[in-house]
Amino acid sequence: MILPGSTIGVLGSGQLGRMLALAARRSGYNIHVFSPEANSPTGQVANREFVAAYDDLDAVRQFAQSVDVVTYEFENVPLATAEACAAIVPLRPGAQALRVAQNRLREKTFFANNGLPTVPFAEVHSLADLRAGLMEIGCPAVLKTAVSGYDGKGQIKINHPDEAAEAWQSVGEVDCILEGWIEFEREVSMVAARDVNGRIAHYNLIENAHHNHILDVSVAPANVPPQVLAQAEAMVQTVLTALDVVGVLCVEFFLCEDGQLLLNEIAPRPHNSGHLTIEACVTSQFEQQLRTVCGLPVGDTTYLRSAAMANLLGDLWDFQRKGAKGQKEQRKKSARNLRQSAKSADKSPDWTAVLTDPHLKLHLYGKKSARPGRKMGHLTALADSVTEAEKIVRGARGRLVIE
Numbered sequence: 001m002i003l004p005g006s007t008i009g010v011l012g013s014g015q016l017g018r019m020l021a022l023a024a025r026r027s028g029y030n031i032h033v034f035s036p037e038a039n040s041p042t043g044q045v046a047n048r049e050f051v052a053a054y055d056d057l058d059a060v061r062q063f064a065q066s067v068d069v070v071t072y073e074f075e076n077v078p079l080a081t082a083e084a085c086a087a088i089v090p091l092r093p094g095a096q097a098l099r100v101a102q103n104r105l106r107e108k109t110f111f112a113n114n115g116l117p118t119v120p121f122a123e124v125h126s127l128a129d130l131r132a133g134l135m136e137i138g139c140p141a142v143l144k145t146a147v148s149g150y151d152g153k154g155q156i157k158i159n160h161p162d163e164a165a166e167a168w169q170s171v172g173e174v175d176c177i178l179e180g181w182i183e184f185e186r187e188v189s190m191v192a193a194r195d196v197n198g199r200i201a202h203y204n205l206i207e208n209a210h211h212n213h214i215l216d217v218s219v220a221p222a223n224v225p226p227q228v229l230a231q232a233e234a235m236v237q238t239v240l241t242a243l244d245v246v247g248v249l250c251v252e253f254f255l256c257e258d259g260q261l262l263l264n265e266i267a268p269r270p271h272n273s274g275h276l277t278i279e280a281c282v283t284s285q286f287e288q289q290l291r292t293v294c295g296l297p298v299g300d301t302t303y304l305r306s307a308a309m310a311n312l313l314g315d316l317w318d319f320q321r322k323g324a325k326g327q328k329e330q331r332k333k334s335a336r337n338l339r340q341s342a343k344s345a346d347k348s349p350d351w352t353a354v355l356t357d358p359h360l361k362l363h364l365y366g367k368k369s370a371r372p373g374r375k376m377g378h379l380t381a382l383a384d385s386v387t388e389a390e391k392i393v394r395g396a397r398g399r400l401v402i403e
């Protein structure tokens with residue numbers, strides 16, 4: 001067991017690392033973080049920030065030598081970086097979970113090989129593959145790059161086979177997965193943890209609403225029939241066990257009209273949908289990550305109350321600067337112009353609109369610049385029902401955009 005006073009190493013330095021660091025430091029652990037970014041969201045609350053490229057393996061080894069265990073907070077950390085750490089200290093979850101999660105083709109093949117229901121899919125390495133895949137799967141379908149995609153980046157919906165060439169070009173002619181388009185009823189996720197002794201604890205199903213492919217609002221516990229929850233529990237157990245995970249992992253599902261769950265993707269780390277566990281549960285997903293990577297038993301995941309979480313995206317900062325009309329016009333500009341004009345979008349919303357509400361918890365990630373679509377923070381509210389909690393967070397976020 002790795003006990004307080006020890007040092008946890010984190011690969012990646014975003015908000016997930018930051019919230020892990022806050023949980024760890026509260027319990028007397030030290031945090032060292034490694035990423036190419038200085039004064040990062042995690043670095044700001046860590047004991048030590050290693051700033052170097054992920055492929056600078058000498059720097060990676062120096063970092064690993066300074067800690068007792070290494071974990072990662074995003075799945076696009078190069079495998080070689082994680083493996084260089086694993087040669088020096090325990091890496092939790094291991095390289096296998098990372099390997100599967102960072103490539104959509106490997107991920108969906110892993111589901112299929114383990115009897116886990118998922119969306120119809122085909123491998124695409126050329127335009128000919130894409131055309132063949134569209135014949136097999138039908139339209140609409142969605143073409144996603146096999147690696148490096150997140151929050152809807154690197155994916156394009158195809159409504160007609162004639163769009164194949166354009167879609168193939170737009171994703172950059174790289175290895176892809178083609179998926180059948182699912183008319184799901186709802187999207188749900190299950191955050192779970194597995195300890196060194198193989199004990200599993202989960203946070204029930206969390207219901208997620210997306211906007212522009214980015215998570216917008218989550219509520220928990222999701223209102224689903226007991227057989228849906230049982231289905232999810234069994235599938236999550238299969239994933240955690242097959243990947244021999246020691247740590248936290250989230251499974252995202254599509255819930256279909258007929259009650260069938262399909263696995264969409266996995267993330268071998270705490271997840272945006274689990275942020276509400278900080279206030280809502282006896283043990284948050286970040287404490288759970290800390291406990292499991294330190295070799296401690298999984299903590300109690302009981303919900304104290306129903307909860308809702310609303311993401312705060314960079315668009316809110318931009319809104320303050322430009323106003324509603326300006327923002328609408330700006331949205332119409334090309335992506336490049338949008339990025340350039342957003343560089344100066346650093347005026348924060350007026351937080352009094354949310355901080356004067358006694359039910360709300362405000363989390364800000366310390367990011368230096370706001371960009372449309374960038375996750376800058378979130379709001380959480382607890383209530384007697386998820387409906388009430390959702391009303392509180394949506395209402396509060398709405399107040400931030402009223403000039």
Ligand code: AMP
Binds near residue numbers: 152179
């Ligand atoms: P992903 O990055 O794969 O999680 O995709 C982001 C979001 O796009 C998902 O949360 C869904 O809302 C939507 N999406 C992705 N794949 C599909 C699909 N095969 N069918 C329908 N919606 C999808």
